[in-house]
Amino acid sequence: MLFLADFNVLKPEPGLLIWTTIIFLLFWFLMSRFAFKPIGAALKQRENDIQSALNEAKMAREEMSNLQAENEKLLAQAREERSAILKEAKDAKDEIIAEAKERANAEYKRKVESALQDIENQKMAALVSLKNEVGSMAVEIAEKILRRELANKVEQESYAKSLTDNIKMN
Amino acid sequence: MTAIRKYWIALIFSGFAAFSYAQDHHGHHDHATEHHDHAAGQPADAHAPDSTAQHDQAGHADHGSACGHSISAEQPFNAGDNAVHHISDANVIHIFGETYLNLPAILKTEKGWHVFSTSALHPHHHGNGEQAHEGFVLVHGSIMRIQGGVMADQDYHIEDYTHQEVEAGGKKKVVYNAVINGQCYPLEAKTTYDGGILGGGVTSFMDFSITRNVFTMLLTVIVLFLLFRAVAVAATKRRGEAPKGLQNFIEPFYTFIRDEVAKPNIGHHYEKYMPYLLSAFFFILGLNLIGQVPFFPGSANVTGNISITFVLAVITFLISTFSANKHFWEHTLWMPGVPAVLKIFILTPIEILGLFLKPFTLLLRLFANITAGHIVILSFVSLIFILGKSGESTSGSIMGVTASIPLTLFMMTLELLVAFLQAFIFTMLSATYIGTAIEEPHHH
Numbered sequence: 001m002l003f004l005a006d007f008n009v010l011k012p013e014p015g016l017l018i019w020t021t022i023i024f025l026l027f028w029f030l031m032s033r034f035a036f037k038p039i040g041a042a043l044k045q046r047e048n049d050i051q052s053a054l055n056e057a058k059m060a061r062e063e064m065s066n067l068q069a070e071n072e073k074l075l076a077q078a079r080e081e082r083s084a085i086l087k088e089a090k091d092a093k094d095e096i097i098a099e100a101k102e103r104a105n106a107e108y109k110r111k112v113e114s115a116l117q118d119i120e121n122q123k124m125a126a127l128v129s130l131k132n133e134v135g136s137m138a139v140e141i142a143e144k145i146l147r148r149e150l151a152n153k154v155e156q157e158s159y160a161k162s163l164t165d166n167i168k169m170n
Numbered sequence: 171m172t173a174i175r176k177y178w179i180a181l182i183f184s185g186f187a188a189f190s191y192a193q194d195h196h197g198h199h200d201h202a203t204e205h206h207d208h209a210a211g212q213p214a215d216a217h218a219p220d221s222t223a224q225h226d227q228a229g230h231a232d233h234g235s236a237c238g239h240s241i242s243a244e245q246p247f248n249a250g251d252n253a254v255h256h257i258s259d260a261n262v263i264h265i266f267g268e269t270y271l272n273l274p275a276i277l278k279t280e281k282g283w284h285v286f287s288t289s290a291l292h293p294h295h296h297g298n299g300e301q302a303h304e305g306f307v308l309v310h311g312s313i314m315r316i317q318g319g320v321m322a323d324q325d326y327h328i329e330d331y332t333h334q335e336v337e338a339g340g341k342k343k344v345v346y347n348a349v350i351n352g353q354c355y356p357l358e359a360k361t362t363y364d365g366g367i368l369g370g371g372v373t374s375f376m377d378f379s380i381t382r383n384v385f386t387m388l389l390t391v392i393v394l395f396l397l398f399r400a401v402a403v404a405a406t407k408r409r410g411e412a413p414k415g416l417q418n419f420i421e422p423f424y425t426f427i428r429d430e431v432a433k434p435n436i437g438h439h440y441e442k443y444m445p446y447l448l449s450a451f452f453f454i455l456g457l458n459l460i461g462q463v464p465f466f467p468g469s470a471n472v473t474g475n476i477s478i479t480f481v482l483a484v485i486t487f488l489i490s491t492f493s494a495n496k497h498f499w500e501h502t503l504w505m506p507g508v509p510a511v512l513k514i515f516i517l518t519p520i521e522i523l524g525l526f527l528k529p530f531t532l533l534l535r536l537f538a539n540i541t542a543g544h545i546v547i548l549s550f551v552s553l554i555f556i557l558g559k560s561g562e563s564t565s566g567s568i569m570g571v572t573a574s575i576p577l578t579l580f581m582m583t584l585e586l587l588v589a590f591l592q593a594f595i596f597t598m599l600s601a602t603y604i605g606t607a608i609e610e611p612h613h614h
Contacts, residue, residue: 032445035398042405
């Protein structure tokens with residue numbers, strides 16, 4: 001009996017109701033104005049700062065990887081260019097060599113031809129001079145034969161033979 | 171080895187505690203005897219049922235017979251009464267021994283306002299006042315008024331208080347009496363709005379005093395405000411910098427309420443309701459925690475008092491009701507897609523009832539949890555007194571202390587969790603109610 005009668009935490013009281021209302025409303029007003037608002041604003045700003053810093057870092061990373069990719073591309077391009085240049089150089093070299101060879105061949109041919117021409121010419125000249133020589137020799141031999149006494153016929157023949165042998169020896 | 175030594179220290183300590191309690195009790199006993207002697211020295215003794223004084227004051231009391239038992243008389247220890255006494259609000263704060271913090275009394279009667287310090291009521295043992303001032307007395311720490319507004323002309327010395335059961339309208343009721351000059355004057359309690367169900371009701375005066383609960387609320391609010399103001403100043407000053415010190419302690423609570431309570435339950439309009447949710451959370455948490463402190467200025471059972479939880483629940487109710495949109499009212503009062511008969515007879519009445527039941531459960535949950543926690547802790551502490559037979563048996567007290575310390579420790583740890591949990595649940599449910607009220611219709 002005494003227990004329930006004194007159990008006044010379960011009885012709403014005007015004084016406590018009024019005081020709680022006043023104190024809580026005041027607390028609510030003061031806290032939201034002077035505490036929660038600045039704290040909330042500061043937290044929000046910090047969160048934004050962190051977010052933007054993270055975004056920036058991400059962007060920087062992306063940029064970096066972009067740069068790297070570009071570098072690699074450039075490098076590959078350079079490499080390609082180099083090999084192209086090398087190939088071109090090689091081709092040029094081969095061409096030059098081939099041309100040189102060709103030209104050399106042609107020169108060689110020309111030289112051989114002109115040599116042959118010369119030889120021919122010389123041969124012709126030699127033949128001409130030989131013919132002249134042979135003519136003069138025949139004349140000389142004939143003169144000599146004529147000058148010698150044509151005693152016997154054998155001697156004559158051997159002589160003639162020796163003359164012709166002399167010619168052959170020339 | 172060290173473990174055993176620890177136990178020895180605990181045992182020795184508990185022995186001392188029990189012994190000192192027993193000593194204290196003997197002192198108390200002596201005092202009580204002295205008090206009795208003092209009372210016996212007066213011309214009329216209220217305790218003697220056949221004394222002439224009892225017949226003389228028959229006109230004042232409803233009953234013509236004795237005006238009951240003295241409340242200062244030695245009674246066996248009653249753990250229930252003890253717990254109720256400690257969880258109740260009071261007009262004075264017991265600090266230790268016979269030292270009380272006297273709070274201002276602000277009372278409203280048919281004669282107007284009465285404002286004075288409770289020191290005028292001379293609070294004494296068990297929060298009983300030794301003096302009547304302007305017709306008011308102090309019983310168990312609570313201000314009561316002498317019925318009929320009599321004895322208000324000057325201060326009177328109160329010899330004793332008695333209580334008796336009287337029958338009023340077929341109901342048994344406990345009436346307290348103040349004994350002044352050998353005369354019994356029935357007392358009445360302050361106005362409460364329980365409609366007489368719990369033995370209270372509207373009486374001739376209202377108590378708007380700064381009570382123990384009001385004092386604790388003010389203290390908590392001031393401490394919380396200073397704490398948060400410091401954090402706010404630090405946060406503003408160190409804008410864009412890493413948090414430091416107190417900021418690291420307080421800001422996680424803020425972000426917790428924002429990210430776990432407000433955002434998921436309310437949606438993108440959450441920012442408007444943040445100040446209320448945060449205020450409610452920290453108000454309840456602060457009061458729960460200060461109520462856990464077993465000595466001055468703590469121990470007041472503020473959030474375990476229905477008046478406080480009532481106000482908070484009403485504010486949540488008002489906020490959610492006034493921010494409710496058309497969609498909410500439509501779904502509450504006239505649920506689309508349901509036959510009209512069902513709506514009129516079942517759905518709408520239930521929904522309307524639900525509107526009021528939601529804040530009701532809110533206020534009851536917080537009240538019941540905190541009060542229950544206080545009662546359980548007080549009951550475990552009471553073990554010392556029960557086993558020690560109110561101080562007569564030192565060995566019993568030692569047993570009581572040894573049993574009580576671990577149990578109370580366990581309970582206090584649990585209550586620490588409950589303090590956070592209940593503050594969180596109240597805030598969470600408030601956010602849910604607000605969220606339901608402002609929810610936008612979903613287009614399928």
